[in-house]
Amino acid sequence: MQVRVQREDFDLSTEIAELRAGQRDIGAVLAFVGTVREMNGAGAVSHMELEHYPGMTEAALKAIAIEASQRWSITDILVIHRIGSLQACDQIVLTAVAARHRGEAFAACEFVMDYLKTKAPFWKKETTERGAQWVEARASDEASLAKWHTTA
Template sequence: MEVRVQLEDFDAGAEISRLRLSRRDTGAVVAFIGQVRDINEGAEVSTLTLEHYPGMTEKVLQAIVQQAATRWALHDALVIHRYGCLQAQDQIVLVVTTSPHRGDAFSACEFIMDYLKTEAPFWKKEASASGERWVEARSSDDSAKQRWQSQ
């Protein structure tokens, strides 16, 4: 189980392949890649700057991954999250889960993303022609996380 918070981009294909090939008994690999949109809430976005709390961010992400590993039969999980100033279509986050079966891999990947969106200490600032604004937390992200609490 690995967590990385980094400024530089990542090679999603290489990371997925590395986990896919790490165990012969892996039957499922699920990956999610989040990227910067060029529009948010009807406003054009020129850049997205992500800030985080170093040290704490990694601990929170590791705890989320460990929680997923206790809930589902995972072989491995990887979370890479970027910070800094990003452009439209730049990759922000990669979550990869591997498991003997697809159900566990899908559920764990979705769980990790839902908790990451609400628990990880990242702050997002969007820049557009009309200026800069901090991105507010979404109630839909809280709802997505809450569904796991009843399972």
Template sequence: MNAPRVLIQSEDFDVSRELAALRQGDARVGAVCSFVGTVRDRNEGASVSAMELEHYPGMTEKSIEAIIDRAVQRFGIYAAKVIHRVGPLQPTDQIVLVAVTSAHRGMSFQACEFIMDYLKSEAPFWKKEQTPQGARWVDARVSDEQALARWQA
């Protein structure tokens, strides 16, 4: 049975292990590209002491699967994996892993960025940050929408 392409979990992940598993046994792979997002201690000028991520189980995985399917069709990648954490997180914690394999680096870089841009804008996650002023829900950024727009051109 194939390993799942999308995991939503509260536990941390081992990037090295995930990358090795993604390309294991596929001699066609000439490139592996990955992105790891982490919790920052500042956002929009405010100090952030903690973050909590929520999602809609089932709908979130389905949304991310559709994003991966679009990346496969558009860039011809061989495999992709997205791991996204939910629950309480602290600054420096890993939040997300996006990894792809392909024949050549250009396709891998583009597909990885494409998936991440769509994750930031379309995947159903809700983020709440703890700041000195109290808890606040984080809205989508204009810069994330602009990054997404270039793939739609």
């Protein structure tokens, strides 16, 4: 299990290869890559600033990954979240889950992203032609999180 918060971009192929290295019982690898939207409700996004609380953020991501590994039979998990100034279409986050079976990988990956969106201490500020503003939490993110409270 690995979690990283970093300014540098990541290479999906390299990260997946490292996740799978030496593990012969993996039957599925599921990866989710989140990117900076080029458009939002306020217009074209020129860039986004991502801030975090060092130490607390990594601990929150690790706790989310541990919970996923306790809920599902997964082989390994990787979470990378970028911080700093990102341009439209840049990669923000990678969640990759390796498991013996695809169902476990799908569920664990979705769980990690739903929790990450609502529970990890990140703050996003988007800049559009209207200026800069902090991104508010969305009701749909909370609704996605709620389903895990009734699912084991």
